Amino acid sequence: MFRNQYDTDITTYSPQGRLHQVEYAMEAVKQGSASVGVRSKTHVVLATLKRFASELSGDQKKLFAIDDHVVIAISGLTADARVLSRYMRTETQHHKFMYDEPMPVGRLVLQVADKCQISTQRASKRPFGVGLLVAGVDENGPHLYQTCPSGNYFEYLAMAIGARSQSAKTYLERTYTTLAEAGVEELIQSAVTALRETVASSKDTELTTKNTAIAIVGTDGSGMRVLENAAVQPYIDALDAASPASDDEEEDGDGDNAAAAPAAAAPDAAAGEAAPAADAPAEGPADMQT
Amino acid sequence: MDALGLLRPGASVSGLPAAHTPGAATGFALGDHAGRAQAAPAAEPGVVASTASGPLQRRFQPYQNNGGTVLAVAGKGFCVVASDTRLGLGYSIPSRKVSRILKMTDKVVLASSGMQADMLTLHKTLRMRLVQYQQTHQKHMSLTAASQMLSNMLYTRRFFPYYTFNVLGGIDENGEGWAYGYDAIGSHEKVSAVCSGTGQTLIQPVLDNQIEFKQQWGAPKVDLSLEATVELIRDAFTSAGERDIYTGDFVEICKITKDGVDVEEFQLKLD
Numbered sequence: 001m002f003r004n005q006y007d008t009d010i011t012t013y014s015p016q017g018r019l020h021q022v023e024y025a026m027e028a029v030k031q032g033s034a035s036v037g038v039r040s041k042t043h044v045v046l047a048t049l050k051r052f053a054s055e056l057s058g059d060q061k062k063l064f065a066i067d068d069h070v071v072i073a074i075s076g077l078t079a080d081a082r083v084l085s086r087y088m089r090t091e092t093q094h095h096k097f098m099y100d101e102p103m104p105v106g107r108l109v110l111q112v113a114d115k116c117q118i119s120t121q122r123a124s125k126r127p128f129g130v131g132l133l134v135a136g137v138d139e140n141g142p143h144l145y146q147t148c149p150s151g152n153y154f155e156y157l158a159m160a161i162g163a164r165s166q167s168a169k170t171y172l173e174r175t176y177t178t179l180a181e182a183g184v185e186e187l188i189q190s191a192v193t194a195l196r197e198t199v200a201s202s203k204d205t206e207l208t209t210k211n212t213a214i215a216i217v218g219t220d221g222s223g224m225r226v227l228e229n230a231a232v233q234p235y236i237d238a239l240d241a242a243s244p245a246s247d248d249e250e251e252d253g254d255g256d257n258a259a260a261a262p263a264a265a266a267p268d269a270a271a272g273e274a275a276p277a278a279d280a281p282a283e284g285p286a287d288m289q290t
Numbered sequence: 291m292d293a294l295g296l297l298r299p300g301a302s303v304s305g306l307p308a309a310h311t312p313g314a315a316t317g318f319a320l321g322d323h324a325g326r327a328q329a330a331p332a333a334e335p336g337v338v339a340s341t342a343s344g345p346l347q348r349r350f351q352p353y354q355n356n357g358g359t360v361l362a363v364a365g366k367g368f369c370v371v372a373s374d375t376r377l378g379l380g381y382s383i384p385s386r387k388v389s390r391i392l393k394m395t396d397k398v399v400l401a402s403s404g405m406q407a408d409m410l411t412l413h414k415t416l417r418m419r420l421v422q423y424q425q426t427h428q429k430h431m432s433l434t435a436a437s438q439m440l441s442n443m444l445y446t447r448r449f450f451p452y453y454t455f456n457v458l459g460g461i462d463e464n465g466e467g468w469a470y471g472y473d474a475i476g477s478h479e480k481v482s483a484v485c486s487g488t489g490q491t492l493i494q495p496v497l498d499n500q501i502e503f504k505q506q507w508g509a510p511k512v513d514l515s516l517e518a519t520v521e522l523i524r525d526a527f528t529s530a531g532e533r534d535i536y537t538g539d540f541v542e543i544c545k546i547t548k549d550g551v552d553v554e555e556f557q558l559k560l561d
Contacts, residue, residue: 065425089425093418 011123021127022120025149028129032075034162034198035062037133038172038191039144040182043218044135046073047191049162049198050211063215063226067092069102069137071215071224075162076130076149084112084128105136109145109153117151131161137219160194167197188214188227192235207236353405353453354379357536359489360390360401362459362469363501363523364482366513369459369467369546371399372523374489374531374558376539377406386539386560394420395430396550398460400440403487404474405453412452415443433460437470437478444476451475455486460546467546489530489537496526516545524556531558 006012007020014020033051037044048062064072064085070092074081091111095103112132119125127149134145146161147153158176160168171194179190191214192207199205214227214235338351357378362371377385392400392413400416402409419439423431431439437458444452456472471484483497498504500522503511514522520543531538538558545552 067421089422093421097414097418 009123010120010126019120019150022150025127025129026131029076029131029149029161030163030165032077032130032162033060033062034160034165034168034195035073035075035133036158036160036165036168036172036191036194036198037073037135037144037146037156038158038176038179038187038194039135039142039156040179040184040187042142042220043184043187043216044137044142044144045184045187045191046071046133046135046215047188047195048073048213048215049195049207050213052211059211063213064088065215065224065226066108066136067096067102068223069217070105070108071135071217071226073133073135073215074130075133075165077128078130080128080130081132084115084130084132087115088112102138104138104140105134105143105145106138106155108136109134109147113147113151113153116147116149120149120151133159133161135215135217137217142217142219158194160198162198164198168194171197184216184218188216189235189238192232193239196239207239209233209236212236352450353408355404355453355488356384356406357488357534358390358403359485359487359493359527359530359534359537360403360455360457361485361493361497361523361526362399362401362457362471362483363497363519364459364467364469365516365519367461367465367467367547368516368519369399369461369469370516370519370523370543371401371457371459371469371546372527372541372543373401373403373487374527374537374539374541376537378488378536381535383539389542391542391544392416393544393551394436395460397462397546397548398431398433398436398458399544399546399551400436400456400458401544402454402456404455408452409454412443412454412456416440419443433458433462433468436460437480440470440472441476441478444472444474448475455490457484457486459544461548465548485526487537489527489534492530492533493526496522496529516547520545520554527558 004014004020006014007024010019010021012019033049035046035048037046046063050059050062052059060078062073064074064081066072066085066088070088072085072088074085088108091108092103095101095107112134116128120127129149131149132145132147134143134147136143144156144159145153146156146159158172158179160172175190179187182190192212195212196207199207209229209232212232214232215224216222216227217224336351338349358374358376360371360373362369371391373390375387375389376383377388388406390401390403390409392402394400394416400413402412420431423435440456440458444454444456451474453474455474458470458472459468461467468480469482469484470478470480471486472478483501485493485497499506501514501519503509523543524541527537527541539560540555540557543554543556545554
């Protein structure tokens, strides 16, 4: 992005009718690590790539359970995401208290979007620098929504946000028509395959049990599940077996334990900074607790 | 707490002192004092027109007692929480089957008697707090945490209490069974056996004698098994149901062990 004289204030339009600060906030989302969401007739699955702040630290949390029927994946400023997730949690509990029913997902997302919009129209505030993929089920079935710092929100059949998400989106555009009838295992596998696209371009990285987290919500009464660590192993193993959607390294045998920290060509969402950074070469064993 | 004052049909439970009445009770009393003039029931619920002493006046009566008996008995590695299901009002029975029990976690169960409306709201609020705790701490609330939280919640309503008489039972983090008894404003005590509600005066002495072996000298103090405890509780409810008009219909019994909560139900007399 380029600097110009209309981007200092959130409350200043550019002559082209753009709010540059809001667009810069959306850049912060693009710098966060990838999150992928896919939806079928019965389930929604989120697959996320966890990033490590440094070799010494644990991973950044990407999935937040909101209520029994909603889970979100975040990309961008984690601290801002915490604020939004806390808001979502209190809103869902309040709704359940008042109406004795789980909150409809669209209503919740609308409220979050309104909250994001408020901070795009106050001189004293800055926009939320986080995008959410909201996965939930209500009486109308499963839903996948995306929210933006701008206050916009959209419902999707499949979506990816964060760093290198375009590769995942390209893969999803090719395959999304098959998702509707997919069973839950197939759906999880396609989410993980799409997520793999976001690391495929970098030779040093691959999906491992340490950097992948999956969440599933379904209408079959199974509620909400989060899969991490060893539980994601079967889906990662199945990646090598499946034919790759694009040319990427197939480092078989180098599966789980030799988890090199994902090379970050983008600034770390953990630090909460949106400043561009040089490629961080991360070699050697990354023996981190998740 | 003057329990007897609450049993007279149509008796008002004044939560707020009546103003402008000569000789009105000073301070804050839950329950009519014996000797005070009976208030005539009015058409509007919650409002009482008092005719006896002085000019006609209205008083806002926010409370009513729906009766019911709840108890919790702890043993070695288990706890049993039970309550009857009759909803009473005066000499009537609005419902034979209301649940007074809230399963808080797989190891903690709450039972509340008193006013049904306050019980429902208290349980709803507790449910919210349990979810919030679970989301923040990534684990379920322990028995000790739940017992303290309930006490705090009741006390925050110190000056307009939840009209509920609670008992909490469960397994703590060491696998031991414990019960807690509460008053309406949160005073609580960890015990082995406690009973609250309209049948309290009938059942509590039996629990003291048979579970804690009080007033028995020379008798061997044996730990009752889960089955023996449930038998005792069944007998206690059956007996209380005979003498207390507000206790009857059905009994819900929750047995809490390390394997979770098992609920059974049995029927009492419907009279």
